[in-house]
Amino acid sequence: xxxxxxxxxxxxxxxxxxxxxxxxxxxxxxxxxxxxxxxxxxxxxxxxxxxxxxxxxxxxxxxxxxxxxxxxxxxxxxxxxxxxxxxxxxxxxxxxxxxxxxxxxxxxxxxxxxxxxxxxxxxxxxxxxxxxxxxxxxxxxxxxxxxxxxxxxxxxxxxxxxxxxxxxxxxxxxxxxxxxxxxxxxxxxxxxxxxxxxxxxxxxxxxxxxxxxxxxxxxxxxxxxxxxxxxxxxxxxxxx
Numbered sequence: 001x002x003x004x005x006x007x008x009x010x011x012x013x014x015x016x017x018x019x020x021x022x023x024x025x026x027x028x029x030x031x032x033x034x035x036x037x038x039x040x041x042x043x044x045x046x047x048x049x050x051x052x053x054x055x056x057x058x059x060x061x062x063x064x065x066x067x068x069x070x071x072x073x074x075x076x077x078x079x080x081x082x083x084x085x086x087x088x089x090x091x092x093x094x095x096x097x098x099x100x101x102x103x104x105x106x107x108x109x110x111x112x113x114x115x116x117x118x119x120x121x122x123x124x125x126x127x128x129x130x131x132x133x134x135x136x137x138x139x140x141x142x143x144x145x146x147x148x149x150x151x152x153x154x155x156x157x158x159x160x161x162x163x164x165x166x167x168x169x170x171x172x173x174x175x176x177x178x179x180x181x182x183x184x185x186x187x188x189x190x191x192x193x194x195x196x197x198x199x200x201x202x203x204x205x206x207x208x209x210x211x212x213x214x215x216x217x218x219x220x221x222x223x224x225x226x227x228x229x230x231x232x233x234x235x236x237x238x239x240x
Contacts, residue, residue, distance in 0.1 A: 026058065040071050047096070052087045060087045072227070075100060076134035104130050108154070124185065125223065125230050127154075132189035132225040140167050140188040140204075144175065147182035149220070167204050169211035176217045184212065186222040195226035197233065205233055209240065 026042040035043070044061035051057035064085060068074045074082070075096065082093045107127040124143070131154070132139060140158040143151060155175060158167050176184060186208060188201075197205075205222045212219055221234040233239050 041065055044071065044074070047099070048087065048092070055087075064088070072134055076136060108151075128187050128223055128225050129228060129230065132187065133227055135189050136191055138188060138191060140186075142172060142175065143185040143187065144179045144181040145183040145185065145220070146180070149183060152179045152181055167208070169208055172208060173211055173215060173217075176212060177215060181217055183218040183220050185220050188222075188224060190224055190226040193227045193229075195224055195229035195231040197222075197224060197231055197236070197238070202238065205238070 026038060026045045029042065030038055030046065038046075041058055041061040044064065045057045048057050048061060051060045055063070064074065064087070065071065067085060068077065079090075079093050082096075083089050104127075107123065107130050110123050110127075128143075131141070137160060139156050141154060141156040143154050146152055157171055157175070160166065172184070175181075186205065190196075201222070201224065205219070209219045219239060221232055221239060223233070224231040
């Protein structure tokens with residue numbers, strides 16, 4: 001160090017969010033740079049709106065992410081677990097559930113407004129991910145489609161540990177007839193987060209294809225949801 005040169009002490013970041021530089025404040029950053037520029041903690045901070053005594057909202061968001069483990073874990077937490085955390089409560093839980101439901105309905109609306117629902121449709125994938133990604137148990141569901149491949153309805157039909165014996169073709173056939181479906185997209189989730197098709201998944205798919213062929217209903221795809229990832233049977237040439 002040169003003689004006579006004093007080291008300048010860098011100021012500590014203020015614990016008051018309004019004192020931060022504008023583009024470091026989550027809301028202002030979102031307005032100027034878009035939502036994709038924000039970290040998980042910054043997005044969560046906007047949702048929380050305020051911090052708690054001695055802890056500004058961004059630090060609170062970071063603490064909650066560390067405590068829960070991820071955004072996904074926060075979204076899928078039970079009301080009891082969610083409300084037990086410092087800085088959260090029933091009002092925040094209700095607000096979060098409303099946000100999640102609005103997101104699902106938006107994606108469902110977007111998918112239904114598409115000209116054609118095909119296995120390559122990103123809107124379909126986004127919708128199925130929004131429905132199943134945070135589930136802690138396996139759920140088998142079906143998108144029922146008309147002869148233009150427009151969505152008629154989405155139904156969750158089977159729950160728990162799924163294998164060829166736990167998914168009943170008769171139930172899916174009955175629902176397809178009830179909705180006058182011409183085609184279906186099968187889907188289920190892997191809570192493990194691994195987006196790969198197991199032998200049981202392939203057996204279920206083949207069994208359902210054969211059953212639905214008897215009533216002239218085509219299986220367009222079977223999509224496995226694992227977190228933010230999907231496995232498409234059609235894309236792997238596993239749908240006849």
